[in-house]
Amino acid sequence: AILDTGVDSTHPDLTANLVPGWNVYDNTADTADVHGHGTSVAGVAAATANNAKGSAGVAWGAKIMPIRISAPDGYAYWSTVAQGIYWAADHGAKVANISFNGISGSSSVQAAAEYMRSKGGVVVVAAGNSGGLETIAANDALLSVAATDSSDARASFSSYGPYVDMAAPGVGIYTTTRGGGYANGSGTSFASPVVAATAALMLSA
Numbered sequence: 001a002i003l004d005t006g007v008d009s010t011h012p013d014l015t016a017n018l019v020p021g022w023n024v025y026d027n028t029a030d031t032a033d034v035h036g037h038g039t040s041v042a043g044v045a046a047a048t049a050n051n052a053k054g055s056a057g058v059a060w061g062a063k064i065m066p067i068r069i070s071a072p073d074g075y076a077y078w079s080t081v082a083q084g085i086y087w088a089a090d091h092g093a094k095v096a097n098i099s100f101n102g103i104s105g106s107s108s109v110q111a112a113a114e115y116m117r118s119k120g121g122v123v124v125v126a127a128g129n130s131g132g133l134e135t136i137a138a139n140d141a142l143l144s145v146a147a148t149d150s151s152d153a154r155a156s157f158s159s160y161g162p163y164v165d166m167a168a169p170g171v172g173i174y175t176t177t178r179g180g181g182y183a184n185g186s187g188t189s190f191a192s193p194v195v196a197a198t199a200a201l202m203l204s205a
Helices: 038-048 078-090 107-118 188-204
Strands: 001-005 066-068 095-098 122-126 142-148 166-169 175-178 182-187
Touching: 001 038, 001 078, 001 175, 038 066, 038 182, 038 188, 066 095, 078 095, 078 107, 095 188, 107 122, 107 142, 122 175, 122 188, 142 188, 166 175, 166 188
Parallel strands: 001 066, 001 095, 095 122, 122 142, 142 166
Antiparallel strands: 175 182
16 A cells, blocks of 8 residues: 555556555545655556566565555645555555655644554655754554665755654655656655555565
8 A cells, every 4th residue: 555645557567467446535545646745656566567568576576556645736644544554454455665754753643543453454644855864762562664775874955863764765766757757866755655666576485
């Protein structure tokens, strides 16, 4: 489940892996990407492979369940994020990725993540892009992911602190963009779906 701004269902590198999702923000089935962020995050996790197009996601055989949690400007309320997690858990998702800043410290998100964990799932979140130390407490319900660069060092923009569980590549990640294109993206937003996809591969194994 990609909890984000929606996903471009017509993208040739994503369409084969998409399953129905939900628009929590508008309470409709329309999960079109209103911002662009969600399409890029989805591609990192599960863009199709072996189709002579663009790139390949880390878990390129996984299904993408798009759950729109954001307003058109790309921002989301923690309550909407939590609703998205409950929806994903109740509709069969085993992994949820949330690439938004500040998620790790939200008690409502943590409670929803505990619910998904009770159903055998895992919630993976971006650590944030403050570039500094965050005093968020560690939480066992969330996997919080920092970003590394090509030297395997912490990316300069990546937040860090006791709440971070692991780090993954997050600089210059080639992925899908809204409208059928591709671009390089940087941020913990792109490190998080690397870990979420790895979790999906582990669960499938």
